[in-house]
Amino acid sequence: MNFEHLDTAALAALDAQLTRETSPRWDGFYADRARPCGFFGTAPDESLHGWLEDGRIPRPGATATPAALDLGCGNGRNAVFLAQQGFAVTGVDFSAQAVAWAQERAAAADVPLTLHQISVFDAPVATGRFALVVDSGCFHHIAPHRRAGYVQLVDHALAPGGLFALTCFRPEGGSGLSDEQVYERGSLGGGLGYTEAELRQHWGHALNILELRQMQTPAAGSGLFGEPFLWVMLARKR
Numbered sequence: 001m002n003f004e005h006l007d008t009a010a011l012a013a014l015d016a017q018l019t020r021e022t023s024p025r026w027d028g029f030y031a032d033r034a035r036p037c038g039f040f041g042t043a044p045d046e047s048l049h050g051w052l053e054d055g056r057i058p059r060p061g062a063t064a065t066p067a068a069l070d071l072g073c074g075n076g077r078n079a080v081f082l083a084q085q086g087f088a089v090t091g092v093d094f095s096a097q098a099v100a101w102a103q104e105r106a107a108a109a110d111v112p113l114t115l116h117q118i119s120v121f122d123a124p125v126a127t128g129r130f131a132l133v134v135d136s137g138c139f140h141h142i143a144p145h146r147r148a149g150y151v152q153l154v155d156h157a158l159a160p161g162g163l164f165a166l167t168c169f170r171p172e173g174g175s176g177l178s179d180e181q182v183y184e185r186g187s188l189g190g191g192l193g194y195t196e197a198e199l200r201q202h203w204g205h206a207l208n209i210l211e212l213r214q215m216q217t218p219a220a221g222s223g224l225f226g227e228p229f230l231w232v233m234l235a236r237k238r
């Protein structure tokens with residue numbers, strides 16, 4: 001599906017068609033913190049933890065505080081974890097409920113977080129600033145006509161040689177809707193699943209993909225988050 005022929009007004013109309021996927025829906029979702037939901041805990045992604053352990057994401061040194069950006073940060077579970085590792089973390093989420101929760105989490109963990117309650121597309125993201133950009137569960141909620149712009153946003157945010165850590169739905173985790181069906185129904189159906197080939201196509205032209213694998217199910221009590229219906233990808237800015 002190609003949207004390059006559409007002007008701003010046409011794109012705005014497509015956005016409006018997908019309003020059910022935007023912040024009010026997420027505010028309603030986050031309003032009930034007791035909801036049984038894997039990403040409502042405090043556990044960070046097993047992938048982020050593992051890549052820091054094996055050095056593929058360099059740990060901040062004693063003197064350097066690299067900047068990290070968490071797109072669609074939710075309750076801040078990955079953002080707080082990265083701040084605890086020594087990153088200067090900026091979190092962006094358009095849900096006021098999510099941002100309030102992330103703020104509480106940061107205060108409870110006694111780590112600084114810079115939080116913006118805004119769409120990722122409108123966020124004040126300085127070009128080339130971030131050593132690490134993280135997206136756990138945001139990309140699969142991005143509408144098809146915004147996809148290329150989102151890839152560009154991540155690419156622009158990364159510092160030279162910076163790393164991008166993505167967690168997103170595999171086909172079995174997503175709604176099963178094609179891009180065409182998204183617009184027929186005016187909904188992403190709870191998030192789009194991607195094949196490996198699709199992820200390589202969308203991200204591989206902008207970034208060097210270092211690893212793309214199924215997310216692991218961590219051992220009980222590990223304090224880590226992982227679900228087998230998700231991909232994890234680590235990529236480097238060219």
Ligand SMILES: C[S@@+](CC[C@H](N)C(=O)[O-])C[C@H]1O[C@@H](n2cnc3c(N)ncnc32)[C@H](O)[C@@H]1O
Nearest residue numbers: 026039072073074093094095119120136137138
């Ligand atoms: C599946 S949740 C994941 C939250 C968090 N990253 C985590 O893993 O716990 C997706 C998050 O992305 C946010 N989100 C989706 N689209 C967004 C957009 N265009 N701008 C900002 N936030 C967005 C939602 O509000 C929600 O908090």
